[in-house]
Amino acid sequence: MLKREILLALFSIFILLLCTFSFGAFYKFPEEEGSKNSEASLSVMSYNVRLFNKYKWIDRPKVGENIVGFIEENSPAILSIQEHNRDWNHYFDGYSFKAETPHNTERSVQVIFSKFPILNKGSLNPEGTSNNTIFADILFRGDTIRVYNVHLQSFAVVPEVNSLQQEKSGRLLKRIGRGIQKQKEQAQLLVEHLKNTSYPVVITGDFNNTQFSSIYKVLKADFQDTFYESGSGFGRSYTLFNVPMRIDYILVDDTFEVLEHQNYDVKFSDHYPIKAKLRLKE
Numbered sequence: 001m002l003k004r005e006i007l008l009a010l011f012s013i014f015i016l017l018l019c020t021f022s023f024g025a026f027y028k029f030p031e032e033e034g035s036k037n038s039e040a041s042l043s044v045m046s047y048n049v050r051l052f053n054k055y056k057w058i059d060r061p062k063v064g065e066n067i068v069g070f071i072e073e074n075s076p077a078i079l080s081i082q083e084h085n086r087d088w089n090h091y092f093d094g095y096s097f098k099a100e101t102p103h104n105t106e107r108s109v110q111v112i113f114s115k116f117p118i119l120n121k122g123s124l125n126p127e128g129t130s131n132n133t134i135f136a137d138i139l140f141r142g143d144t145i146r147v148y149n150v151h152l153q154s155f156a157v158v159p160e161v162n163s164l165q166q167e168k169s170g171r172l173l174k175r176i177g178r179g180i181q182k183q184k185e186q187a188q189l190l191v192e193h194l195k196n197t198s199y200p201v202v203i204t205g206d207f208n209n210t211q212f213s214s215i216y217k218v219l220k221a222d223f224q225d226t227f228y229e230s231g232s233g234f235g236r237s238y239t240l241f242n243v244p245m246r247i248d249y250i251l252v253d254d255t256f257e258v259l260e261h262q263n264y265d266v267k268f269s270d271h272y273p274i275k276a277k278l279r280l281k282e
Helices: 002-022 063-074 086-092 161-166 169-194 214-220 226-230
Strands: 042-048 078-082 097-100 111-114 118-123 132-140 143-151 201-206 238-240 243-245 248-252 256-263 274-280
Touching: 042 063, 042 143, 042 201, 042 248, 063 086, 078 143, 078 201, 086 097, 097 118, 097 132, 111 118, 111 132, 111 143, 132 169, 143 169, 169 214, 214 248, 226 248, 226 256, 226 274, 248 256, 248 274
Parallel strands: 042 078, 143 201
Antiparallel strands: 042 274, 078 111, 097 111, 118 132, 132 143, 201 248, 238 243, 256 274
16 A cells, blocks of 8 residues: 555656646746846745744744845845745834735735835635735836735645655545645636736736646736746746745736746745746836
């Protein structure tokens, strides 16, 4: 039975790799530096911080403080955090404005910190889940832009061989199936919400699924993926059995020009942060 579970795990990785190299660009080679003017640009970071290591998943001191230091060093104008911990809000007093998951819900907390004024904010509150999507309408240099912070349903799969060995394959597959269905519902809720705004849109967050999934394709639609526009390398934002995966994204509509995209190699969470530099087209 243990061998069967290990084979299932290895087969899953094989399928992932097969899809990776058969159905799309997984590794993006860096492009030559252009003459893109960064004047009046907007930097946006998305980061699942896993509660700032509240439960000591990473056995090192001051992991939360390291996350804060990293963010301060890179100083994005807009910061979308998933799996936030409100106890850490006071570390972000450099941001004058914020939108966050309402206090009167039992949902995983998300926040959008902004150095520019927030004119309006809200929460989509999908049913039957602790996950959520929030948004903020932000006044940026005379224009209003809408920023979404998305955290789609997790499959709740612990990426360790011992955990998979103890998991019955049927139960695991059912949980993944339920997770995919929830992701579809949450993605469709966002798609419907997008129809009600005429503002330029930025979608950030943890989709908990790869760029080869139907979930990603539904949300990307006609949006630009900042990694494909200006990124390089594998675009890793998560690692499963040492396989680099991209499950965190910044998507923008065609009113933006993507000047830069960066994936960071800092191990302060189970996710890696990403950042894009954008400019509104004339």
